[in-house]
Amino acid sequence: MRVLILGGTGEARELANLASGERGVDIVSSLAGRVANPRLPVGPVRIGGFGGVEGLRTWLRENRIDAVVDATHPFAAQVSTHAATAAADLGLPALHLRRPEWVPRRGDLWTRVPDLAGAASALADRGENVLLTIGRQGVGAFAGCRRQRFVIRSIDAPTGPLPPRYELLLARGPFTFDEELVLMSRHRIDVLVTKNSGGAQTEAKIAAARTAGVPVVMIERPPLPAGANVVDEVGAALDWLRLATAHSVS
Structure with a gap:
């Protein structure tokens, strides 16, 4: 077969x-x-x-x-x-x-949104420093977010429009819990934006956000x-x- x-x-x-x-x-x-x-x-x-x-x-x-x-x-x-x-x-x-899928655990501070546009809207009343881990595609949805400073992490550089204030980190995971915690501390991350990809390989960022008290804007999966x-x-x-x-x- x-x-x-x-x-x-x-x-x-x-x-x-x-x-x-x-x-x-x-x-x-x-x-x-x-x-x-x-x-x-x-x-x-x-x-x-x-x-x-x-x-x-x-x-x-x-x-x-x-x-x-x-x-x-x-x-x-x-x-x-x-x-x-x-x-x-x-x-x-x-x-x-x-x-x-990942499911929220005690200590998680999740805001669930249906898509990238919803994630960008959810940042309107959030902090200044955003860790964006959605891959290189879709970053343009945040191009209109002028108040926040973005730390954009992806394997390859994103294409298309980007937010006015950003730093690009090109890196391939998986990342450890300690690495994610250090990253959030170093960049004074106020909110994490990510997709509910699930799986153990990228879950360390969710655990680090939980430990650091960093809210998460969680983009739900399409059906x-x-x-x-x-x-x-x-x-x-x-x-x-x-x-x-x-x-x-x-």
């Missing part, structure tokens, strides 16, 4: 590494190409977009794909929608692998396509692949 894993996450790499050792499973991973030097999984990898639903549908058909696993970032809503639509159009089994088949751990995705392989053989 030939499987396309839409990846770019640690879970996608782990699944590709595990599934590559499964008998009867042929894995191809796809990355969007938004990071200059991405961490690559085991096995064949294609990089770049497909050209919408039609392009993905054509690629799946031409490459004789038998199943699709969407293991993209929880905020890659368009890719997830395209994957679900293209797979349904071709009658292919599809699975969405999503790590669990998955209606009726999506979803699992929240790699082991469950591997079990799904094994079952799908058994059905394809029979």
Whole structure:
């Protein structure tokens, strides 16, 4: 069975590494190409977009794909929608692998917002120094925030408009709790703006904000396509692949 894993996450790499050792499973991973030097999984990898639903549908058909696993970032809503639509159009089994969301704990000071625009609006009555950890895309939503000073941390430099007052930190995580605490102290951070990506690799900033008493503007995840088949751990995705392989053989 030939499987396309839409990846770019640690879970996608782990699944590709595990599934590559499964008998009867042929894995191809796809990355969007938004990071200059991405961490690559085991096995064949294609990089770049497909050209919408039609392009993905054509690629799946031409490459004789038998199943699709969407293991993209929880905020890659368009890719997830395209994957679900293209797979349904071709009658292919599809699975969405999503790590669990973060949930607030005692001591957390969260303001939940639905999107980037909501996050920018929520800063109107906040402090002056903002730590922005939303990746390089979407920073333009904060270009109109003239009162705050932003510390923008991302792997690659953002493109498009930027806030009038900012400092850019180019760095790739994961970061430790102590590193995050030092960063917040050094820059006198008053508020953290982040996406509810979930996962242990980037959770240290949430713990550091809790310890430092720094409020968090938490951007909620976009919904998955209606009726999506979803699992929240790699082991469950591997079990799904094994079952799908058994059905394809029979």
